[in-house]
Amino acid sequence: MSDNVKAFLHPRSVAVIGASDNPNKVGGRPIHYMKKFGFKGEIYPINPTRSEIQGLKAYPSLAAIGAFPDAVIVAVGGDQVLETVRTCAQMGVKIGVIMSSGFAELGEAGRMREQELVEVANAGGMRLIGPNSQGPANFSNGAILNFSTMFMETEAKDGPIAIVSQSGIASVIPYHFLRSAGHGVRYVVATGNDADIGACEMVEAVAADPEIQLILVYLESVSNPESLARAAAIARERGAYMVALKSGGSAKGASAASSHTGAIVGNDAAIDAFFKRNGIWRARDINELVRATPLYLRSQDARSGRLVAMSGSGAVAVMTADLAERENMELATLSEDTKKALRAVLPDFGTPNNPLDTTAAILNDGTMWRRALDALGSDPQADCVMVSMSVAGPGYDIDALAADTAKFASSAQKPIVLSAPQERVRDVFEAHGIPSYATEAEAVGAFAQYSAHQRLRANVKTRSKPEGAGYVARPSTLDEFNSLQTLSDYGVPVVKQCICNTPAEAQAAFEALGSAPVVVKGCASSVPHKSEHGLVKLGLKSAEEVYSAAEDCMSKLTKLGVDHPQVVVAQMVKAVHELALGVSVDPQLGPLVMIGEGGTLIELRRDAVSLLAPFSADEVKAACGKLRIAPMFSGYRDTPAIDLDAFAEAAVALGDFAVQCTNLKSIDVNPVLALPKGQGVLAVDAVVEFE
Amino acid sequence: MSDNVKAFLHPRSVAVIGASDNPNKVGGRPIHYMKKFGFKGEIYPINPTRSEIQGLKAYPSLAAIGAFPDAVIVAVGGDQVLETVRTCAQMGVKIGVIMSSGFAELGEAGRMREQELVEVANAGGMRLIGPNSQGPANFSNGAILNFSTMFMETEAKDGPIAIVSQSGIASVIPYHFLRSAGHGVRYVVATGNDADIGACEMVEAVAADPEIQLILVYLESVSNPESLARAAAIARERGAYMVALKSGGSAKGASAASSHTGAIVGNDAAIDAFFKRNGIWRARDINELVRATPLYLRSQDARSGRLVAMSGSGAVAVMTADLAERENMELATLSEDTKKALRAVLPDFGTPNNPLDTTAAILNDGTMWRRALDALGSDPQADCVMVSMSVAGPGYDIDALAADTAKFASSAQKPIVLSAPQERVRDVFEAHGIPSYATEAEAVGAFAQYSAHQRLRANVKTRSKPEGAGYVARPSTLDEFNSLQTLSDYGVPVVKQCICNTPAEAQAAFEALGSAPVVVKGCASSVPHKSEHGLVKLGLKSAEEVYSAAEDCMSKLTKLGVDHPQVVVAQMVKAVHELALGVSVDPQLGPLVMIGEGGTLIELRRDAVSLLAPFSADEVKAACGKLRIAPMFSGYRDTPAIDLDAFAEAAVALGDFAVQCTNLKSIDVNPVLALPKGQGVLAVDAVVEFE
Missing domain, CATH: 3.40.50.261 (Succinyl-CoA synthetase domains)
Incomplete structure (x- = not known):
């Protein structure tokens, strides 16, 4: 974390561009608050139409100050923001809080303006909070670069709590509840659009304050997971707690997911897993955010x-x-x-x-x-x-x-x-x-x-990334054979199988496998639902059966428009139970591995847990204990115990593979046959998709 | 509901036996409250040591009043209660609130004293609330036969709400929250040990008041379900709402249940089903009890x-x-x-x-x-x-x-x-x-x-009890064959099966069934877990296989100590899916039918719903919609739709049978094979237990 980020909480002097004499205007509030809460540094109101603002000498421009402000607050109309920031950056101002709105929150055109704004600032070595930000507030030194109405309403008091939020309102609701219950709050930081310095970085900044014992966070996205993870580590190391409310986890997104894994874990499970791995408690509403504060x-x-x-x-x-x-x-x-x-x-x-x-x-x-x-x-x-x-x-x-x-x-x-x-x-x-x-x-x-x-x-444990070169694949959906083969290359145990281009090859494969029964399956990445098309032939015991099954599958595939029909001939293995593994990839948080019960009803049963990769076998086993079918693993009624160690190792291998991929979209491995303890597991069907 | 019950809320005169001049004593509070809240009837303090109590003339005894009190409050020491009530009953007093404690809450000896107390009262035509009761309070007429401290603390105001609770404290906590939010509350009734008139009857009494729009109930047991159901019907008919908090639903009891069904539904599901059937909302805590009040x-x-x-x-x-x-x-x-x-x-x-x-x-x-x-x-x-x-x-x-x-x-x-x-x-x-x-x-x-x-x-629908003579069985666990046969007699479709005493009979049964494959199962009520003992022989296709399977089962049963070993020979049927039905019997609420997914993992999956019998096929189908596997019922991926109508009819038949039984303990029917739509369902294994 750079000193610039900390400086938002400890500016030595603040210029307010667009300063107002009215303490109820955006450009007036911070001045009012800094005076009221005893800010010791210089305050420079900038307003070309006034010589005095709220009892302070006003300046027509930054240049007119004759001194160099540590921080600026930009509270001018949206169309003047870019030029204002350009001037500041050129003059060497290091940090700015952009309260003005009219950027990414308005859509694509605004997003482009916002990007330009950040580029202009950063080019001059200036870092921004915002735009559309209510700003940071530090009640230990009166540096209230924040215009919230709530500080007019609810008496402030310094204390060991920090609130960091992307939203202004979501910062002051918990603030109000905490203050009403008598708790002192040192930091209230509302970052807004997070175009440059975002909420995660500001969490890192407040976590660095050794007097902060509790950090409450409101997020709509985790824009900088590394920074948030560092903040969580800092907090953990000195015994402070972090509780986060991440909103926007509605299931609508999940239902549109293309892979089974995506549909089962939803688009919110990665957040859960990320918070868990970092020891951050996930609050489900504002009440859960604040209720354990005294504890x-x-x-x-x-x-x-x-x-x-x-x-x-x-x-x-x-x-x-x-x-x-x-x-x-x-x-x-x-x-x-x-x-x-x-x-x-x-x-x-x-x-x-x-x-x-x-x-x-x-x-x-x-x-x-x-x-x-x-x-x-x-x-x-x-x-x-x-x-x-x-x-x-x-x-x-x-x-x-x-x-x-x-x-x-x-x-x-x-x-x-x-x-x-x-x-x-x-x-x-x-x-x-x-x-x-x-x-x-x-x-x-x-x-x-x-x-x-x-x-x-x-219980926070972090496993560092596995070694290995980045795996890049062309955008594609691998067919069953290649999916399994790829996973096998990376250490996931798969069933013995052969890919065959003709019925005769299938017959030869049967002989080569050397053990009946076998299964013959049509294999084409364009036909994912094999059983619905009669492309799965189970329990074949003779070369003749295999030949005719292969012939039938190939003719069906041809009818389905497959150019080069192939079949897989694979060993049939009797399993204790059918499990499944899968991967969905969160754009911010990386690959999330799903671990659970498999079979054709996987999406109905939804008996699954998920972990962000990479993780250890012990983590898999602990997570498996939360499955409804967990009692099966150690043997249940007349069913023997399964090889949970092997299953956990397979999950670890899958996670490590996913971490090494640069353009993975999703993986479904279902079923993973669980064999009795000591006999391992075998993946028998899989789809790997790259983008 | 008798007039006596209503009279607890509308007494014309009240004698307080054990009256105290101190408004903070149990015998002083009701007098204080009745005066304060404007009770218009006569108040007779009874206390042999005083001539005046709280400004009212006091009497040495009931007889000394010279008039006839409508109601008495008994606030004397526990050892004097019985004689006091005996005197009241003999004098013709119709209702009494027994505030004194020292009865069933102390254990078995107290329970016997309590029973005697009720017998003595009822013999004289007197009805009791209590003992160990905080009493009823009616703030529309000042009839506060209640000693709660809360009415000293929280200003009373009449309104359209009634609170009825077995517990005193659980009556005044919601009262306090409602009053603090400005809502008027007319009735606060805390019944205590419910030895005679209990909470359910008092709910019926407050429901009869046409001005009551919301009835909040706290129960630890449903001692009179018929009365509570009548109260709910009265409330529903005039558009009033009833919300109930039933506590004590911990899972501990359920884990000790002997049948699978009991273990799956728990001892609390009957309460859920009872409340649902009667249109009563079940609150899970005090907050849920009161939060929707303004709505x-x-x-x-x-x-x-x-x-x-x-x-x-x-x-x-x-x-x-x-x-x-x-x-x-x-x-x-x-x-x-x-x-x-x-x-x-x-x-x-x-x-x-x-x-x-x-x-x-x-x-x-x-x-x-x-x-x-x-x-x-x-x-x-x-x-x-x-x-x-x-x-x-x-x-x-x-x-x-x-x-x-x-x-x-x-x-x-x-x-x-x-x-x-x-x-x-x-x-x-x-x-x-x-x-x-x-x-x-x-x-x-x-x-x-x-x-x-x-x-x-x-959506409240009630189906009246099916006609049919009461079915009484001797205390026993029926073996598989007799369980299925009994259910079949009452309309549950079961698989074709024969019971056989010798391998030769089994062979003959195979011929008689006329279709292979069949299953041979050892049959003895003392050996419930057949597959664990190798007593299930699947997929037998010839008379010879059946003979030797029967021979093996019988020899195993003999080794397990079964005197008259038998086997069942039954058709093997290919099902779309394995479902299950079951019955557990709640001592107060009657048979609860479990409906859900079957199979050997039934207790792990716990994908089940339950309904209090009797119910209609439509109710079953609606309830089935809440199962996780519900999407299967109408066909899922390459699996055809099942015969949900037949499954619902089977559930109705099971419920009707259970209602007609007088000493049923539990029924497990698992699996019930679901066949494709139009082809029905078939129960293939069952255990019926009578007590």
Whole structure:
């Protein structure tokens, strides 16, 4: 990351071109904010029609300043932007925030103007955020090169959180929720069209600030995955968390995919895989983006993720158990010591379960809360602690309960949250430093996310690219034989097969294979759906059968308009189960390998996982554990265990091949026959497509 | 429903046994509340130690009143409850709310005390709510026979909503959220242990109030399904909505189920099916219980459920599209007229899409909001309208925008909601009568629920029980042959089969069946997993093969300890696909029929739906549409369409049989061979278990 990128957050002086005296205009807001939030550097309003703007001396032009601004904000009409940037770049200005709109967001003509803008800037060594950008804001030094209305509305406060977003609105919605909950936010960066410096680079810039503990990101595209991956690594290394909301994952794109793999994994799975590989939690909406914030900021260990919960109501206990199951959170199994301790605390009719129902007895004994919490929360399995206060009122000393909870939290050093429907109860607990949620659903959801994110982050493994020369193919769809042959060359085990141009060759191939039965298949890249055309002849046991099957396939292919009809003669192998592998290629993120159940119903079953290549065999095996058919792999009822190691190696080989290709479009390998443990796997059909 | 049940909500006079002068004691709260909320009937505090309680004349005993109370509240110590109730019943008191605890919630001894309590009451014609009940509350007449602390905390207001809950806490949490959002709530009924009159009956009582438009229910068990079904019917008939949260659906119980069907459907699927059949929306947490309230209360038609959305941000538009997909809401496809109208409203660079991004141009032209909303919201597909106001501040006249939105809502008569992160914005829109949510996720979630609930309610069909004598069997697990034979007797098509005691009989059976190949299977109810023991011999084509297969099976069965080994000789039929049927029996709700994909991997694939019997063939076919393999049914790639009509009829026959059984435990029918359209289905293996 260049110093220029960091300079957007730490400019020593800022010129505002198109400055306005009106603090509610785009060219007025940044000046207003920089003054208000104590920016210590020089501010140079540039406006040829005024001598003073918002109490500051105004200049008719950049040249008139007589000093050299570190950064410029460009807030002039869209048609003046290019010349303005040209002037800045020629003068040696290093960074500019282009707030003006009228570029790529308008379509192709705008996109070309935008490209020219970047070229003009970069030619002079100038880097841009925008155009169409709300700009960066740094509340630690008052460098608010940002015109959002939200900072007029919601009091700013510096803190350990950064928000980086391609969209202005999507930066300030989470900002508003965080600030309303009392969290300080240092950076709010809305990058806009990302023509030059984009959101990914700005994430890298905020990640470099050692005081930032939580980075929230909103993206509509991942324009610079390498930069985002570096940012994630920086954050991980110093224990900070990154949560990202990537929008635009609708299934519409996926349904138009040409390969089976593309149709099954969708166009969003690559994003999932990319975030996972980098330890970034993927939020599905704004609420998920912000809800675990207090847990992230405290950053206590919750990797094992077992929940204990305590309330004064059986119903809340039951609902909490349901919620834990929904959110895939394990409930701690209480130790005998814990149960004994709880029995000493609870009234006679209470039961030492988890979730714990203290009963309403707490009304009669204010110390019971603390004693029950001590006993429950000290259980060795208690990784996450939730207390529910479902109703307050006469008889409940909320302040004392909150203080007791805070005492427990500070001595136990375990993450603990409150769930309470009444805002006044939450306020008291928050004042004692206990993160508080209105419902158990939100609290358990936040815990589940936080603890799963810790595990995700702890398991980040990256395999560097395999060695090997780039594989370039001419744009084409390989036929079955060549597809399999190519994969075989790169280490994917394939069935023994021969390609034949005549029935006689097929007969000879049968003899050469030396084992019956065999299958004869018509082979032509222009006829992908062989079985629909009667081009698959199974279970052939004699040379005569093979001859006539080949003859029939060839005549059918000829009728289908194939110039040089061929057949494949291949061994028939009895498999334990039919699996599949596939590759779809994401333009930004590279090849995504699909791993799952195969067979003719593959697109209906959709029992598949996917990994961004390259990856290791261990990663494949871990991912396979999430398939519905996973229990089969180790043997299921009267079916033997399959050779999962061999399957994983085949997937790794396929991923490594895909990484080495320069113009791969997609690969379908289906079925991959899984043989019993120790006997390997065999790909028996495949289509490889290059573009 | 008897008048007694209604009387809990409309008592003319109430005696409080165990009355307290302290309004914060269980025996003091109802008196305090009835006075505070204007109860017009007589209140008789009963307490032998006081002459006056909370300003009312107190009586030493019921007898001392000299008048006859309509209802009593029992708030005495657990050990005095029985005698108190006995006295009341003997005196002719008709209804009692037993707030005292110490009964079934403590275990078996408490359960027996509870049973005695009900017997004593009922013997005198007295009906009870409780014990361990927080009690019923009616805020339309001040009859608050309820001691919840929440009514001290949260201002009460009468309105068109009823809450009925087995749990006290689970009644007041939604109450608090509804009241905090400004909704009036008429009934809050917490029934407790449901020993006599339970939550279901109280739902029926509140449903009978024609002013109640929304009934929220919290249940841990459905103790009286007939009553709840009647309540749902009453509500549906007059256009009211019922939403229920049934907790305790954890998967733990399901994993212990003995039949495959039980393991697949889980112990919670019967509840789902019951709610669906009765048009009750099942909420998964408290938030889902309350979130669509403003839509329910307005009750505008949203059955077609297509969403239009408008915001000033491209990011919000993209996120809204994602959310609509997540919540299974269709986005309206805008008509050409709508697009034309929008083009006239939007700035040059705007695009008439749905979700619509009006761009920030609204800042410069306050009328644009109304004009865009008119154009978008008038689209013929616009069934549900969401507007987003992501940031307010200088330049936005929120009050005018809210007023314009209200005008649109009143002229268009379509449901419309606002999403806005800022509370002050929501407050303004709420003041104009527009339901407002903090996030698009909540708003779209509420719309999706509301519109799906309307469809659910509109599609309620109930089939009355089939005629036929009750089928009683001795407790047993039928062997394969007898299982299939029994099902066949009741109209489920089964494969042609013979039961044989000797290899010679098997040979004869082969001749009698008259078509090869056949299968020979060892048959003994004590050996359910035949294939694991080598007891399935497939593809036998000659009498000799059948003889020796039968001989082998019989010898294996003998080794497995079977006294009278038998074999089944059955036709082998080539199927298009293997399906399955099954029955598990819910103790409260009756037989639940599972319908789905069959085969040996049935428990891994879990591609199944379930319906409470009895049901119609149309219901089966609609449910089958939700299976992952549904596209197969009408023919998929080179596989022909299956006979879905015959499969549906088989499911109906199975359901009808199950309904007629008095002691059925479970049925597994797997596989059911699906033949091509017009050729039917055939059950080829089954286990029927009676208890």
